[in-house]
Amino acid sequence: MSEYVKSLVAHVKAKNPSEMEFHQAVEEVVESLGVVLDRHPEYRSARILERIIEPERVIMFRVPWMDDQGEIHVNRGYRIEMNSAIGPYKGGLRFHPSVTLGILKFLAFEQVFKNSLTTLPMGGGKGGSDFDPKGKSDNEVMRFCQSFMSELFRHIGPDTDVPAGDIGVGGREIGFLFGQYKKLRNEFTGVLTGKGLNWGGSLIRPEATGYGAVYFASEMLATRKETLEGKICLVSGSGNVSQYTIEKINQFGGKVVTVSDSNGYIYDEEGIDAKKVAFVKDLKNVRRGRIKEYAEKYPKAVYTAVDPKSNYNPLWNHKAQCAFPSATQNEINGKDAQNLLKNGVYCVAEGANMPTNLDGVKIFLDAKILYGPGKAANAGGVATSGLEMSQNSMRLSWTREEVDNRLHQIMKNIHQTCAQTAERFGTPGNYVNGANIGGFLKVADAMMDQGLV
Secondary structure, eight states: OOHHHHHHHHHHHHHSTTOHHHHHHHHHHHHHTHHHHHHOHHHHHTTHHHHHHSOSEEEEEEEEEEOTTSOEEEEEEEEEEEEOSSSSEEEEEEEOTTOOHHHHHHHHHHHHHHHHHTTSSOOEEEEEESOOOTTOOHHHHHHHHHHHHHHHGGGOBTTTEEEEOBTTBOHHHHHHHHHHHHHHHTOOOOOSSSOOGGGTOOTTTTTHHHHHHHHHHHHHHHTTTOOSTTOEEEEOOOSHHHHHHHHHHHHTTOEEOEEEETTEEEEOTTOOOHHHHHHHHIIIIISOOOTHHHHHHSTTSEEEEOOTTOSSOGGGOSOOSEEEOOSOTTOBOHHHHHHHHHTTOOEEEOOSSSOBOHHHHHHHHHHTOEEEOHHHHTTHHHHHHHHHHHHHHHTOOOOHHHHHHHHHHHHHHHHHHHHHHHHHTTOTTOHHHHHHHHHHHHHHHHHHHHOOO
């Protein structure tokens, strides 16, 4: 690490105390950029990195709402508008008790590079609340969403900032948020993505992040003249990303043996086929139950509860060739990374945002496995959000095949950008460097063109 990069990281840590995830995201990116800054001193003199790290705008507000018993609750809402050099701010809303300013800043920072890699004109942003939709009635979720949007609507718009869903924000929540925005602004615009198909949504959007991660893994495997056919795959999570990751792996001839939620995970040696995926979708999307019920429905599967005292996640300790971490940030630590390698995994495509900590990333890179970081491998979701924005702007609706083909091509292009950029800057096969540098260059050049703003 150069002295400049070291001092930059130290400054970020001092200026943003206790925001561990944000420190981690910044450190991981700027370590990759040392060689770029050496070749392009103009970026350093223009303080491009310092400006990218600092959000253009941070919005924080209270969200009061009433539950079904008439009790009043107050949550905190956020929107981080990180960078708009190449387009309107774009990024999801997360409703989860773990949401803090630091987590949203890390997600917004990652989003800047991810959106740049898609080649679509989208800046980076992120938002959300520490509200927990789990266990709430539809009416309680609606009242919260309406209160949340009653403040957020002042700061967003189809050409300013276009939020989407994330953890805890699915089709139900997007519907309530959109309805309130429409009422307050008296306009029907593509201000949110992930909308219902009847009112401006795009086919393939729910599937896009999971499908995209599998397309990216497929491109990585193709560099070794391999496919997913016959590969055993580990998938974490059981939400939208995981469900469609499993669905696409099955279509490509792979076999998924794990699925999880915050309480524990399932190991199903027989494989999670289409029928079982349908059960998981109903369990999680309709009944909003816990993954433990999978083992009750399919007794040959083994359920393991989370052990908070354990220093590793047993989900990553099974024989496999491919892994798709699709739950949340930092779910793979150094010990988990070692277990994955020990059990034969040599292809990792991240469906979640930053699911591997810095120790794990180093282990994967040192082992020279096929490792697709989230900002590249899971960019399919925001790419299809961008396609939804295009359809809204043109008042058009593309077919399922058309959107899927565009998504597949975008993921191929992202893979190509990462691979070629890594080679160009002297680290062939290092998709982390390729993604960080490839995403950075487009944003940096736009910022240079636009002056000191």
